[in-house]
Amino acid sequence: MKEKVISGQVIPINQSNIDTDAIIPKQYLKSINKTGFGKFLFDSLRYKQTGTLDNYKDREPNKDFVLNQDPYDKGTIIIANDNFGCGSSREHAVWALKDFGIQSIISTSFADIFSRNSVKNGILLITVDKNVLDDMFSRMSKSKVFIISIDVNKQNIVGPDNLNVDFNLNDADKERIIYGYDDIALTLKRREKIIEYENKMKKKKPWLFDNEE
């Protein structure tokens, strides 16, 4: 398997239940594109004024927010508390994280739909125990510059002060992160199987396929 290592500055967001409305507010969901959402990541926390898709420049950054502080503004890995990505199914949240440059998120738990969207877009979600998370937050409170290296193949994180953490990752997600599959092409290879199932169901449950008015 191809080797993949994600290295970079960690951005600490010590909050639970970070919802996808916070990751990307609704007004930006009006875009019909998949790119360009990075500048709106955590928008309402990042700027003092509300922005819109056609009017977002010339706003005052909120200096208190971590993404407006050096060195976090160049971070590529987020560490956050429980239930990250809860709420809306908007994949725009993942597109915003990715477009900003986030490659991995470390937390104690992630919401289901968000997890799925992340893997589909090549963002590695790492679930760790509470004590590991607390330890990382505590290390980061001592040093702003906090660069870690995540070895996807070996499922291991190393960082300053002998930080060394193993994590679980199933093979399918690992391959997806490393190679970025075209899932539709893979499923379409099973076309015959799907058709076979469908034909069976057309006989068993005809009402499902006869839904015209």
Add this chain to the structure above:
Amino acid sequence: MADTLYDKIWDEHQIAINSDDSSLIYIDRHLVHEVTSPQAFEGLKIEKRDLWNKSSIYAVSDHNVPTNDRESGIEDKISKLQVDTLIENCKENDITYFDLNDINQGIVHVIGPELGITQPGMTLVCGDSHTSTHGALAALAFGIGTSDVEHVLATQCINVKKAKNMRINIKNKLNQFVTPKDLILYIIKKIGTSGGTGHTIEFSGECVSNMSIEGRMTICNMSIEAGAKSGIVAFDDKTLDYIVGRKHSPKKLILDKAIKYWETLHSDSDASFDTSFDFDASLITPQVSWGTSPEMTVDIDGKIPDPSAINDVDKKESIIRALEYMDLKPNQKVSSIMLDKVFIGSCTNSRIEDLRQAASVLKGKKIAKNIKLALVVPGSGHVKVQAENEGLDKIFKESGFEWREPGCSMCLGMNDDSLSPYERCASTSNRNFEGRQGDKGRTHLVSPAMAAMAAVKGHFSSFSD
């Protein structure tokens, strides 16, 4: 082997088990709205891929649509482009689309059941987390991201890992003025916003058996606020009564065959669940969310939590943060919270029973002077017409509410209906996240009856006062 309802629908739709423990699952119905679909259609176009089964798809615009002055169209150019893009994509692909001025238009999770598109035993997906709503009809329904929307459009399937089984059993009956909304807020308060993560929740027990289908939709709708992608309720006579005769329901000739299948849609009596909770409906009082997560909810007679009494550091900090955002004081009485706006609507609470419930409280009363705006946004064209036939619109208008056209509206404020900074709203919607209803806006989640009561009093109040 004894199966849960979820096991049964899952097995029925499983085409193959993949090497990574996920399964290839067949999807019977796909609902599409304007916000989470353009990139999916674009992706298909780029790869020159066709739709697998266009007749399995129904599309509608709901998130971006204006709720007044429909005739002049959508003023906001960016919103208009998104809606026009959906219309164009539906035209190109020959997909059924319910136009803005069609009586069938409405919130996607209101019109699915209403038009008979949602049926028992189906798998149903939509690029929207509140797809869990449709589980009220014994369907397996869940929200998906745009990549999966594209995947389902192209393959009619999804690769997904099976969730665990959770049962939430609710005994006894709800008291007067206590609604399904209060029940689900209460449950979320008890099990937390990640309590159901990784599970499909089956709601059962006397309380659920007695509950109307619309009430079941309200509780299944907010399963996602407990972290569960799907909520589900077993098929029974109420489900059957609801389904028969709807626009897209099975036609007479095959109805008997369908019913025979539907009657198997319940958990076997000895089925085992990974996680179980038991609640007593008779102990529940009207609920009001006070904070910025749906689990931050208290009884109407309760007080705002005091972080100094909380030991858990994370919990304490999130309460402090929420108190600051919501501009509330520890130990403050819920009834002392003064409101600026009231919103009755959303996929949680915009159906005819919700509107009847609110109207019964409002009848003959006026909204308080401090309420700057009180909105009723029916969930669909059909709900609107039904309410007008019953004279509910008059009750709302005479009390000072505005009577609007169907859409998601102020639940998330993608259209013009939103909170201004620091405004406080009693809302029948489902999320009280920071900025959800408008930047810096403050949301309190309540039932339609409580929203009506709050509109009249200008603040929250129990029904006995």
